[in-house]
Amino acid sequence: MKTIRLGAGMAFWGDSINPAIDMVRHADIDYLCCDHLAELTMSILSKRMERDPAEGYTPDVLDLLRNVLPVCRERGIKIISNAGGANPRGCAERVVQLCKELGLQGVRIGVVTGDDIRGQIDDLMHDGVSFASLDTGAGLETVRSQLTHANVYIGSDGIVEALEAGADIVICGRVTDVALYIGPMRYELGWAADDWHRLGIGAAVAHIVECGGQATGGLYSKGWQQVSGMAEIGYPIAEVSADGSAVVTKTPGSGGEVTVGTVSEQMVYEILDPGNYLTADVTGDFSQITLEQAGQDRVRVGGVTGRPAPGTLKVNMGYRAGFIGTAQFSYTWPDAYLKAKRALSLLDERLRNADFNCDETRVEWVGHNSMWSPLIPEPDDPDAAEVTVRFTARCPSRQEARKVFSELVPICNNGPAGLGGLGTRLPITELFAVWPCLIPRDLVPSAVEMITV
Amino acid sequence: MRVFDLAHGRSGDKGDICNVGVIAYDDGGFAILREQLTEERVKEHFGPLVTGPVRRYEMPNIRALNFVLNGGLNGGGTQSLRSDALGKVMYAWLLRMELDVAHD
Numbered sequence: 060m061k062t063i064r065l066g067a068g069m070a071f072w073g074d075s076i077n078p079a080i081d082m083v084r085h086a087d088i089d090y091l092c093c094d095h096l097a098e099l100t101m102s103i104l105s106k107r108m109e110r111d112p113a114e115g116y117t118p119d120v121l122d123l124l125r126n127v128l129p130v131c132r133e134r135g136i137k138i139i140s141n142a143g144g145a146n147p148r149g150c151a152e153r154v155v156q157l158c159k160e161l162g163l164q165g166v167r168i169g170v171v172t173g174d175d176i177r178g179q180i181d182d183l184m185h186d187g188v189s190f191a192s193l194d195t196g197a198g199l200e201t202v203r204s205q206l207t208h209a210n211v212y213i214g215s216d217g218i219v220e221a222l223e224a225g226a227d228i229v230i231c232g233r234v235t236d237v238a239l240y241i242g243p244m245r246y247e248l249g250w251a252a253d254d255w256h257r258l259g260i261g262a263a264v265a266h267i268v269e270c271g272g273q274a275t276g277g278l279y280s281k282g283w284q285q286v287s288g289m290a291e292i293g294y295p296i297a298e299v300s301a302d303g304s305a306v307v308t309k310t311p312g313s314g315g316e317v318t319v320g321t322v323s324e325q326m327v328y329e330i331l332d333p334g335n336y337l338t339a340d341v342t343g344d345f346s347q348i349t350l351e352q353a354g355q356d357r358v359r360v361g362g363v364t365g366r367p368a369p370g371t372l373k374v375n376m377g378y379r380a381g382f383i384g385t386a387q388f389s390y391t392w393p394d395a396y397l398k399a400k401r402a403l404s405l406l407d408e409r410l411r412n413a414d415f416n417c418d419e420t421r422v423e424w425v426g427h428n429s430m431w432s433p434l435i436p437e438p439d440d441p442d443a444a445e446v447t448v449r450f451t452a453r454c455p456s457r458q459e460a461r462k463v464f465s466e467l468v469p470i471c472n473n474g475p476a477g478l479g480g481l482g483t484r485l486p487i488t489e490l491f492a493v494w495p496c497l498i499p500r501d502l503v504p505s506a507v508e509m510i511t512v
Numbered sequence: 513m514r515v516f517d518l519a520h521g522r523s524g525d526k527g528d529i530c531n532v533g534v535i536a537y538d539d540g541g542f543a544i545l546r547e548q549l550t551e552e553r554v555k556e557h558f559g560p561l562v563t564g565p566v567r568r569y570e571m572p573n574i575r576a577l578n579f580v581l582n583g584g585l586n587g588g589g590t591q592s593l594r595s596d597a598l599g600k601v602m603y604a605w606l607l608r609m610e611l612d613v614a615h616d
Contacts, residue, residue: 098527099590194528280603281520281535320520320535323574327533329524331580332569349573362573380591421586421593429595431605434559451593490591493527 062300063247065240066310068093068127068138070271070294072100072117076126078271078294078310083130086296086310089247091131092239093140094269095120101233102377102491104144105208115146116230121157124228132163132227139218139239143230145208147172151230151510158512166512169221171231173505176374176498177209183502190374193495202494205378211498212373214339216252217505218242224509233375234339240265240297241340248301257303258341259365263348264305266336267325267360268295274307274325276315281324288314305360306353317356326350339372339500341365371497380492381418381455384463387425389447389480396439398475399448402467405474406450409466416459417452425449447480453490460487513611518545521603530562530584530599532606535576542575548611554579557609561602579606 066088068079072095079091095117108115120142131138143150151170158166176183180199184190190199210233219242221229229242241261244250250257267274274295276286293313298306309317326348330336336343342365349362386406390398403422421432425447428435438446450467454460464484471478515521518541521534534549536542555566564582571578585599586592596602 098525102590278522278600279520280522280607281537319574323535323576324520324522324533326571326574327531327535327576327578328522329526329531330533330578331526331529331531332567333571333578334569346569346571347573348571377590383593419593423595425595430601431561431596434561434605449595453591453593492591493588495527 060301061248062298063090063243064088065090065092065243065297065299067268067271067294069095069119069123070269070273071095071097072119074271076119076123078292078313079123080126081291081313082294082296082310083127083134083136085312088136088296090243091127091136091138093120093123093138093142094236094239095140095142096144096233098375098493099377099491101145101210101375102207104146108145113149116144116150117142120150121153124154124157125161128158128161128163132166137226137243138228139242140229141231141234141239143170143232145175145232147230147232148508154228154230155510155512164512167225167227168510168512169224169226169229170508170510171217171221171229171234171505172508173217173503174210174213174233176211176503177206180209183498188498188502190496193497199494199496202378205380207377207379207491209374209376211503212339212375213503213505214238214368215242215245217507219246220507221509222246224507226509236269237262237265237338238340240269244299248299253367255341255365255367259343260303260305260360260363261299262336262338262341262343262365263345263363264297264299264307264360267307267322268297270325270328271295272315273328274322275309275317276321279321279324281320286316290314306357307360308357317358319350319352319358322350322358337369339368341368370500372500372503374496374498376494376496377491378494380490381453382457382460383451383453383488383490384460385449385451385485386463386467387447387449387485388467388478389445390475391445391477391479392443394441395443395446395477396437396441398477399446401475402470402478403448403450405470406467410462413462413466415462417454420450420452423449457487513613514607515545515549515609515611516607519607521607523599523601523603525585525589525598528583528585528588530581530602532579532581532603533576534603534606535574539575544611544613545577549577554606558584558605
C-alpha cells in the first residue's frame with residue numbers, strides 16, 4: 060500500500076527556515092508543505108502590492124527556496140506553498156528568476172489562482188451574494204470603502220490539478236492551510252474529491268502538522284522542562300497511507316519530541332467544534348480522535364472521519380479599522396505605584412485637554428497583570444522596586460493615536476519624580492479587521508497556470 | 513486543587529473567538545473536569561475578558577475539553593488592545609481555576 064510523507068516546512072511568514080533545511084536533508088519526505096499566511100497577512104500583502112505591483116507575496120519563500128531547492132531537486136521532493144499571498148503570479152516570476160540564478164533547469168511551477176475576488180464583488184453582489192457579516196449580520200456596504208482585500212479560502216482542487224500537470228513547485232494564494240497537505244494526499248493516494256472519510260483524516264493530520272514546531276514540543280505546556288534540543292527543533296512529518304492510516308513523526312536527529320502529549324495540545328489548537336471542522340475540502344469530524352504512541356517520536360492518529368464539505372466557502376476580507384497608539388513607562392521606588400497612578404491621571408487630563416478622540420483605552424501593568432488585566436488587581440505594593448505601565452488606545456485616525464505618546468512626553472519633566480524607561484515612541488499600529496462572510500463554492504473556480512523554467 | 517493539577521492546555525484565536533483546550537492527565541481527572549468545568553463556570557472564571565457565550569466540546573478519547581469563548585479577544589487579534597492579543601495565554605488562566613475538590 061502506498062504511503063506518502065509530507066513535511067511541514069514553514070508555519071507562518073517569518074518562521075525559521077532551518078527546520079525545513081534540516082528536513083529536506085535528513086528526512087525521507089516526498090513533499091515540503093509551507094504555510095506562510097495567518098488570518099490577516101493578506102491585508103499586509105495587499106497593501107504592499109498597492110505600492111508595488113511586483114510585491115504582494117511573502118518574500119521569505121525566496122530565502123527558503125534558495126536553501127532547499129537544490130536538495131529538493133536532487134531528492135525529488137515537491138514543494139507546496141501559499142506564499143503567493145495576494146500575488147501568486149508575481150511570486151512565481153521571482154521563483155523562476157531564482158531557479159535561473161541557481162542554475163536549475165526543467166523546474167515546473169504551478170500557479171494556483173482564483174481565490175482573489177476583490178474585482179468581482181460588485182458582480183457577485185448583483186448575482187445575490189450578500190457578503191453579510193457572520194458576526195453581526197451587517198451588510199458589506201458598512202465597510203466597503205475600507206476593504207483591503209477579499210480572498211476566498213479555497214480548497215485543494217487547484218493544487219491537485221497542478222500536480223497532475225507535473226508541477227514540482229505549487230505556488231498558491233489564499234488556499235486553506237490544510238489544502239496544502241490534502242492536495243498531495245489526493246493526488247498521490249488517489250483519494251476522490253468526495254471520499255469524505257479519508258479527506259477528514261487528511262484534514263486532521265494537516266491540522267496537527269501545519270503549525271510546525273507546535274506539534275513537536277514547541278509551546279508544550281505539559282512537559283516543556285523536558286523537551287530537549289528546542290533550538291534545533293524538528294518540524295513534523297505526516298506519513299499517510301492510501302487506506303487513511305496516519306502517523307505523525309519528525310526529522311530524524313532533530314530536537315523536540317512527538318508524543319501523545321505534544322500532539323494532543325496541537326489537536327485542540329484553534330479549533331471550534333471538533334465534530335464539525337469546516338474546511339473547503341471536507342467537514343472533518345475529530346470528536347472521536349485517538350492518538351497512540353507508536354514508537355519514539357511517532358504518534359498514530361485514528362478515530363477520525365469526515366462528512367461532505369460545506370456548500371459555502373469562507374471569505375477572508377479585511378478592512379481598515381483605525382490605529383492603536385501606545386505609551387509605556389516605568390516608575391521607581393519609593394511609591395512607584397502611586398507615582399504611576401498619578402502620571403496616568405495626568406495623561407488622562409492632558410489627553411482630554413487635547414480633545415483626544417478614541418474608541419477604547421486599556422491600562423496594563425507589565426510584569427504583573429498585562430496578560431489578564433483586569434482579573435489580576437493592580438500592583439499596589441508600596442515597597443515595589445519598580446512598576447511599568449502600558450497604556451493603549453484604539454483611535455479612528457493616526458493623528459489621534461499619536462497623541463498618546465506626545466501627551467505623555469511632557470510628564471517626564473512636569474510630572475512625579477522617578478519616571479524612567481520611556482524610550483522612544485512606540486510605533487503606531489494600523490488596524491485591519493476581519494469581515495467574516497461566505498460565498499457559494501460554485502462561484503469560486505480555481506485556475507492553474509504552468510510555467511517551466 | 514486547580515485545573516493545572518489535572519490537565520495541560522493550549523489556546524489560540526479565530527477572529528474575536530478564543531478557544532481554550534484542556535487535556536486531562538488521566539481518566540479520573542477528565543471525569544472531574546467534565547463535571548466541574550461547565551460552560552457557566554468557565555464563563556464566570558473569565559469574567560470581563562469574555563463578553564459572549566462560552567461553548568464546550570469534548571474529545572473524550574484524548575481526554576480533551578475544548579472551550580469556545582465568543583467575544584474573548586477584545587474585538588479580535590488584529591484589533592485587540594491586550595498584550596495577549598491572540599489569546600495565546602488564555603489557557604493558563606483556565607489552568608489557574610480552583611476546583612471544588614479536596615487534595616489527596
